[in-house]
Amino acid sequence: MASPQKENGYTALANELVDAFAKINLSSYEWRIVFGIIRHSYGWNKKEAILTYSQIESFCKIKKCHISRTINSLLRKQIITKEGKKYTLQKDYEKWGVPLQEVPLQEVPLQVIKGSSTGNKRVPLQELKTGKKRNNINNLQGAKDIYKDIYKDISLRERLLKLWITHFPNLTFPETLAKKVDYFFYQLEQNKITSIDKIKNIKAYIKSLDVEESFPNIVEREAEREKLERQQLEKLKREKIERQKMKTVEMKKLISEFRNQLERKDAICA
Numbered sequence: 001m002a003s004p005q006k007e008n009g010y011t012a013l014a015n016e017l018v019d020a021f022a023k024i025n026l027s028s029y030e031w032r033i034v035f036g037i038i039r040h041s042y043g044w045n046k047k048e049a050i051l052t053y054s055q056i057e058s059f060c061k062i063k064k065c066h067i068s069r070t071i072n073s074l075l076r077k078q079i080i081t082k083e084g085k086k087y088t089l090q091k092d093y094e095k096w097g098v099p100l101q102e103v104p105l106q107e108v109p110l111q112v113i114k115g116s117s118t119g120n121k122r123v124p125l126q127e128l129k130t131g132k133k134r135n136n137i138n139n140l141q142g143a144k145d146i147y148k149d150i151y152k153d154i155s156l157r158e159r160l161l162k163l164w165i166t167h168f169p170n171l172t173f174p175e176t177l178a179k180k181v182d183y184f185f186y187q188l189e190q191n192k193i194t195s196i197d198k199i200k201n202i203k204a205y206i207k208s209l210d211v212e213e214s215f216p217n218i219v220e221r222e223a224e225r226e227k228l229e230r231q232q233l234e235k236l237k238r239e240k241i242e243r244q245k246m247k248t249v250e251m252k253k254l255i256s257e258f259r260n261q262l263e264r265k266d267a268i269c270a
Contacts, residue, residue, distance in 0.1 A: 011043040020093035023100040029070040032060040037080060037087045048088045073158055159218055168202060182218050183211045189221070
């Protein structure tokens with residue numbers, strides 16, 4: 001049984017900072033890295049943590065392939081700062097690029113744990129009082145109803161924001177235009193826009209776009225790209241195996257010819 005004691009070491013954080021943390025939404029990977037940096041800085045009475053990707057992977061239990069993306073996301077949100085391998089927590093939470101959620105207590109739905117044949121689940125208190133069940137409580141349709149617009153997804157907005165910063169570092173990205181921004185990049189990918197330089201006002205142009213309902217969004221396009229990359233890698237692997245086989249056959253042939261030559265020389269000498 002775990003029994004953590006302050007005497008074995010502790011990390012001192014200002015209550016005001018902890019209160020700010022309690023009001024922001026970050027992904028699970030982002031929280032892991034934030035607390036990893038806190039542990040290796042404030043946990044050692046230092047303002048900065050010197051960490052390698054291997055150390056982050058070991059401490060935060062995150063694969064290296066996800067670390068760079070997560071750190072870049074935290075840097076964009078100004079939760080942390082980085083200089084080489086030195087990571088620092090941005091204590092001035094007013095500079096954070098994520099809003100502090102101020103939710104009135106009365107707006108939080110009351111929930112209780114209710115046992116069922118499939119396990120425990122959270123059920124609104126009103127449902128127990130009225131005996132009425134909400135629709136789709138045991139499937140994922142409810143989630144689809146809540147998030148009909150895929151462009152409300154945080155990770156999707158982050159991908160679009162990364163593209164936007166890459167192409168237009170001096171322009172801001174309005175979230176209300178997320179779908180049109182994605183469609184704009186889709187047109188670029190399909191070479192339907194041959195030159196960005198000819199567009200005088202990027203924002204005005206994007207606002208004027210008529211979005212095709214059937215166009216593949218950025219998640220679908222990236223999935224297709226990953227699929228093609230996997231196919232290309234598999235093709236390269238097969239070609240490498242074939243080359244190895246050919247080399248093996250050629251090597252066996254050369255060895256066989258060399259043996260025959262030796263046998264002929266031995267026969268002549270005899």
